[in-house]
Amino acid sequence: MGVAGSWLIPGFLSRCAPADPGPEVNYSGSVAIIGAGAAGLYVADILRSKGIKVTVYEAGNQIGGRVKSLRNQPAEAYPNSPLMSSDFPLELGADTYIGTDSTLGKIVQVYGLRTTEFPSSANHFVMDNTAKSAADWGSDPDFAAAMAFRQSLSSLAGSGQSVQQAVVAAGVGSRAHSLLNGMIGNAYGADNELAGAGGIGEEEALRTGDGKILVLTGNPLQELLISRFIGVQPSVKLNTPIASIDYSANPIVLTAGDGATYQADKVIVTVPVSVLKGGGINFSPALPSTHTGSLAKIGMGASFRAIVEFKRNFWGETTGFIFGSGNVPEFMSVGLSRSTFNATLQITVNGAKALAYSSLGESAINQILADLDVLYGGQGTQFVRRKFDPSTSTETDPIWVKEDWTTREYILGGYSYPLPGATNQDRKNIGQPINGKLFFAGEATDITGNAGMINGAMASAERCAEEVVKSILEPA
Numbered sequence: 001m002g003v004a005g006s007w008l009i010p011g012f013l014s015r016c017a018p019a020d021p022g023p024e025v026n027y028s029g030s031v032a033i034i035g036a037g038a039a040g041l042y043v044a045d046i047l048r049s050k051g052i053k054v055t056v057y058e059a060g061n062q063i064g065g066r067v068k069s070l071r072n073q074p075a076e077a078y079p080n081s082p083l084m085s086s087d088f089p090l091e092l093g094a095d096t097y098i099g100t101d102s103t104l105g106k107i108v109q110v111y112g113l114r115t116t117e118f119p120s121s122a123n124h125f126v127m128d129n130t131a132k133s134a135a136d137w138g139s140d141p142d143f144a145a146a147m148a149f150r151q152s153l154s155s156l157a158g159s160g161q162s163v164q165q166a167v168v169a170a171g172v173g174s175r176a177h178s179l180l181n182g183m184i185g186n187a188y189g190a191d192n193e194l195a196g197a198g199g200i201g202e203e204e205a206l207r208t209g210d211g212k213i214l215v216l217t218g219n220p221l222q223e224l225l226i227s228r229f230i231g232v233q234p235s236v237k238l239n240t241p242i243a244s245i246d247y248s249a250n251p252i253v254l255t256a257g258d259g260a261t262y263q264a265d266k267v268i269v270t271v272p273v274s275v276l277k278g279g280g281i282n283f284s285p286a287l288p289s290t291h292t293g294s295l296a297k298i299g300m301g302a303s304f305r306a307i308v309e310f311k312r313n314f315w316g317e318t319t320g321f322i323f324g325s326g327n328v329p330e331f332m333s334v335g336l337s338r339s340t341f342n343a344t345l346q347i348t349v350n351g352a353k354a355l356a357y358s359s360l361g362e363s364a365i366n367q368i369l370a371d372l373d374v375l376y377g378g379q380g381t382q383f384v385r386r387k388f389d390p391s392t393s394t395e396t397d398p399i400w401v402k403e404d405w406t407t408r409e410y411i412l413g414g415y416s417y418p419l420p421g422a423t424n425q426d427r428k429n430i431g432q433p434i435n436g437k438l439f440f441a442g443e444a445t446d447i448t449g450n451a452g453m454i455n456g457a458m459a460s461a462e463r464c465a466e467e468v469v470k471s472i473l474e475p476a
């Protein structure tokens with residue numbers, strides 16, 4: 001699958017049926033799945049385990065979609081980067097998951113993988129160009145108002161305001177706006193100006209579980225998906241972007257970018273909502289207005305990830321996330337409790353600021369270091385680890401990698417978020433099956449409050465698999 005195998009978790013762990021009793025669902029037809037991210041792989045796995053014939057069409061050259069681990073990338077893409085051999089897994093896309101008791105949490109437990117928690121007590125928050133822990137901000141009134149606002153997000157369900165309008169309406173002082181942007185808008189794949197308070201509030205109210213924020217201690221997330229879904233991989237056709245789906249026909253006709261055609265009796269679309277909104281797939285007949293109307297209310301915008309290596313940790317050995325710096329809403333001290341050196345910072349920027357980073361290209365590192373310099377008295381530039389040129393015995397460029405999701409073909413952004421006025425019903429609408437032939441999964445169609453996340457993608461796969469099976473057993 002174009003990925004290194006050395007860290008693979010044994011495949012037998014992903015096959016749990018002790019004896020094969022024959023197909024659970026008798027179906028002579030076939031199901032095509034568009035997209036081999038978490039949702040596509042999981043729905044394929046569920047259907048396959050029921051004896052249904054599946055083929056997964058993936059535009060890219062790897063499985064995983066927005067789960068993309070640095071260690072699983074070809075070395076030539078990151079020549080001479082010491083980050084490729086970091087002593088803990090680095091992630092270019094999804095990095096954390098929420099809940100030991102979530103779908104992903106349970107898979108992690110079955111595999112017996114070690115995890116590291118990022119407790120909220122480890123977070124630092126920026127106001128007045130200073131990063132401090134909650135304990136150190138103490139009773140600062142703006143900080144207290146910001147935390148109270150964050151705590152009561154679920155009470156905003158039903159609001160038609162943007163998050164920023166709700167922040168202002170709640171009277172939170174402007175010193176704390178940037179940190180709330182890091183904790184809310186940016187975390188939800190946007191920024192506080194773009195994201196809808198009502199939709200986010202509704203999702204927070206729906207979410208269940210222990211809410212712990214976890215990372216895998218030693219295993220890249222992409223490798224977990226590869227191992228868990230090893231049984232699906234023979235059914236995946238990589239480098240096969242689907243350009244059009246004619247579901248008026250029987251069987252349905254899929255046309256790939258190179259003009260090749262494929263047939264299926266049912267099709268599951270799991271591509272990012274940005275691809276759907278941008279007309280990346282031509283549907284015939286066009287999608288109904290219930291779908292297009294709700295798609296217009298769900299956003300997916302710019303997203304920029306960078307990982308930077310330092311000579312020493314100057315932000316705090318026990319620090320987890322740092323929220324609210326001017327141009328970097330979220331720093332994450334990704335080596336926390338995982339790395340011997342613990343001197344790596346991960347940057348996640350969504351929304352308008354991500355567009356700015358995207359346009360900076362290779363010089364984005366200067367902006368990141370400048371931000372750190374403001375927060376930590378010049379230590380960003382002073383301590384960034386640089387490549388060493390033995391011919392001149394000098395240090396050269398900073399050691400860092402970036403992933404600009406905004407320009408990544410077939411992804412085109414970060415993850416979905418509700419625009420002001422959107423509700424969970426919009427996510428239900430875009431996931432509605434059409435004529436028992438066309439089905440939808442993927443994080444944006446999650447209705448359990450986990451949209452935008454791997455757990456949401458997986459929950460959507462479970463919902464969608466049930467819908468497909470129902471359409472076979474109880475045809476309309």
Ligand SMILES: Cc1cc2nc3c(=O)[nH]c(=O)nc-3n(C[C@H](O)[C@H](O)[C@H](O)COP(=O)(O)OP(=O)(O)OC[C@H]3O[C@@H](n4cnc5c(N)ncnc54)[C@H](O)[C@@H]3O)c2cc1C
Binds near residue numbers: 034096271304410451
């Ligand atoms: C920077 C960043 C940070 C994130 N952080 C977290 C996090 O910490 N925790 C978390 O839970 N989630 C996080 N996420 C979100 C998480 O990665 C996604 O919600 C999840 O992986 C989405 O899975 P999916 O299957 O719905 O979509 P995807 O993974 O996007 O899979 C869809 C697949 O469809 C393919 N495709 C697109 N168009 C076509 C076409 N025409 N034909 C064929 N194939 C096509 C794509 O190549 C892709 O592989 C993050 C995402 C990003 C970008």
